[in-house]
Amino acid sequence: MSGPSGAERKPRADALRNRELLIEAAKAGFAETGPDVTLEEIARRAxxxxxxxxxxxxxxxxxxxxxxxxxxxxxxxxxxxxxASLPAAEALRQWMGVFVDYIATKKIIASALGSIVGGASELYAASGVLINGAMSELVQGAVGAGEIRPDADPADLLRALVGFTYGATGPGWQASALRLIDILMDGLRPQVQRRG
Amino acid sequence: MSGPSGAERKPRADALRNRELLIEAAKAGFAETGPDVTLEEIARRAxxxxxxxxxxxxxxxxxxxxxxxxxxxxxxxxxxxxxASLPAAEALRQWMGVFVDYIATKKIIASALGSIVGGASELYAASGVLINGAMSELVQGAVGAGEIRPDADPADLLRALVGFTYGATGPGWQASALRLIDILMDGLRPQVQRRG
DNA sequence: TTATATACGGAGGGTTCCTCCGTTTAGCAA
DNA sequence: TTGCTAAACGGAGGAACCCTCCGTATATAA
Known part of the structure; x- marks a missing residue:
């Protein structure tokens, strides 16, 4: 299934189509039924x-x-x-807000998100690279601009951000997460001779 | 099982003993096997x-x-x-550190912790009161002493704290959580005419 | 058109959860 | 101490879900 390389054939059209149907069915199933939707249900939907x-x-x-x-x-x-369009620290803040909105809208499964960010599993490596890379870029930009403390670790911040979305089922979780982002950003301001 | 009230009998000694055995067995099972230990296994252990x-x-x-x-x-x-023994904000900081150490030592199941803190479920109401109460006391003390910003919401901070422990399986999670507590505490300092 | 590798569906087995019922046992009253 | 009975027990059996394997269907290449 990795393309025609020598003696290999390209995937059959029906297999490609079914794979796509399964992904769409799973996406709908997770969103509508929750993380515990059965695999039988996903197959049925597809x-x-x-x-x-x-x-x-x-x-x-x-x-x-x-x-x-x-x-x-x-x-x-x-x-x-x-x-590309905002000052560095403000881009970081806005992105975290977008992240929270995204989790709320797409109802991404908490355990999957943890695995994607944790990076311990090969399975989630591709997704992990995307999201860890985004946070790294944003943090490096803000540190380089002198807008956040230089000891800010992108992996730490991503863990925090994911943690703020944790339990994303309670009625006021989203507003709570946004308030926490504000506090976190305040804590990230460059230190002015505080504790050495 | 709620004590002798009128015509009700008190629980039998064997039932009380078995209940205790089950709790101990479950505790050991979660710690040794993880959150997916089977109920059959817990019963067997007990x-x-x-x-x-x-x-x-x-x-x-x-x-x-x-x-x-x-x-x-x-x-x-x-x-x-x-x-009782530390300045208010320092007590809050230390307690959060103790919380992280506790989670690391006891290996409390992430989903349970989320439910305890979320408070949506009647089942976890008793546990939730304990931990939400502790955070409220600490935050009120620190706000009252003028050591943290008055808009700090105890429920927000507890969500953050639990979020910092999320994915408590990676190799450096504990150190990361402690760093995040530092940043959070910095963000909680009373604001000095920053953004109004 | 033919041959064959790819891909299919679902029956059946394994695991875990959960209930129900015959049996045992603890506790209370006489 | 004895008898009664409600509380509590254990585990067989069924349901739900996961997962594999094999006979059959079908897409693709020659």
Whole structure:
């Protein structure tokens, strides 16, 4: 399935089509039913057999990753746009707000997000690179501009940001997350002879 | 099982004993095997039948809550002690550090912690009161002493703190959480005519 | 058109959760 | 101490979900 290289054939059209149906079905299933939607339900929504689902995605995590890699691509692109149009620290702040809005809108599964950011799993490496890279760019820009403290670690901040979205089910979580971003940004201001 | 009130009998000694065995077995099972330890395994460890486990704890969440209510009691008590011996903002900082250490040592299950703090579920109401109460006391003390900004919301800070422990499996998560607490505390300092 | 590799669907088995019912046992009253 | 009965027990069996394997279908290349 990696393209025609020598003796290999290109994937059949029906397989490509079914894979796409499964990703769309999974995306809808997670959004409507939640993280515990059964794989049988996803297969049913895609009008394919359960064996087909497993053939394309050997584990539940595999289909989760496929669904969210696309979503996270858009977040990474937002970072680039914000950086091009705003002062560095303000771009960082705005991006974090976009992140929170995005999580709220797309209802990304908490455990998947943790794995994507944690980076311990090979499966989520591609998604992890996108989102970790975006945060790194933003932080480096703000540090370079002298707008946030130089000891700010992008990985720390991404963990915090993901943590602010954690439990994204309560009624006021979004407003709470945005308030926390404000406090965090205040804490990131360059220190003026505080504690050495 | 709520004590002798009128015609009701007090619980039998064997039931009380088995309930205790189940809680201890669950605690050990979560710590050794992780959040996915089977209920059959917990029953086996406690040397009781699976029906007995269900009789005492109708759902997995019920036994999780019972295990962790005790753990969280100790965290709540730590807040009281720290408040009695340290300046207000320093007590808050230290308590958050103790919280992180506690999560690391006891390996509290992330989803349970989220539910305890979120407060949406009746099941976790007792545990939630403990931990939300502790944070409220600490924040009120620090606000009253003029050591942190008056708009600091205890529920926000608790969400942040829990979020910092999220994904508490990576190699450097603990140090990262402690760094984030530092940044958060910096952000909580009373504002000096910054943004109005 | 033919041959063959790719891809399919779903039956069946494994695991875990959960209930129900026959049996046991603890506690209370006489 | 004895008898009664409600509380509590254990585990068999069924449901739900995950996962694999194999007979069949189908897309693609020659």
């Amino acid at each position: 009008s394919v057999g359960i064996g087909t689902l497993y053939r394309h995605f050997p584990t539940r995590d595999a289909i989760v990753e496929a669904v969210y890699r696309r979503e996270l691509q858009q977040l990474a692109e937002a970072a680039t746009r914000l950086q | 040397s009781v039948g699976i029906g007995t486990l269900y009789r005492h704890f109708p759902t997995r969440d019920a036994i999780v809550e019972a295990v962790y209510r005790r753990e969280l009691q100790q965290l709540a008590e730590a807040a009281t002690r720290l408040q």
